[in-house]
Amino acid sequence: MSKVKSYGLKAYVxxxxxxxxxxxxxxxxxxxxxxxxxxEVKAMYPFCILLEDIFDHTRICPCYxxxxxxxxxxx
Numbered sequence: 001m002s003k004v005k006s007y008g009l010k011a012y013v014x015x016x017x018x019x020x021x022x023x024x025x026x027x028x029x030x031x032x033x034x035x036x037x038x039x040e041v042k043a044m045y046p047f048c049i050l051l052e053d054i055f056d057h058t059r060i061c062p063c064y065x066x067x068x069x070x071x072x073x074x075x
Contacts (some may be wrong), residue, residue, distance in 0.1 A: 010046060013064045017071050019044065027052065027070055 013019065021041050029035040039051035039060070048061045062070065067073035 009074070010044070013068050014044070016068075025071065026070045028073070031073075069071065 017025075019025075019041055021043065023041045025039045025041070027037045027039060029037060037052045040054055041049060042052050042059070043050040045061075048063045049067055050061050052059045053074060066075060
């Protein structure tokens with residue numbers, strides 16, 4: 001049994017990246033124009049996390065598996 005299944009994906013990702021409300025996350029969007037975002041954690045739900053861009057106040061709510069890929073630079 002893997003750590004993620006026994007521990008829970010939210011807890012695993014939260015601990016791996018020290019996530020909490022108020023934490024700021026730097027994310028570089030891949031593509032033709034690399035765009036950099038700085039998101040602030042607004043709320044943590046059981047299956048997703050609410051992030052708000054500190055510059056234009058756009059909000060996104062990725063699931064924890066997508067967030068993990070974003071923070072590792074894969075997505």
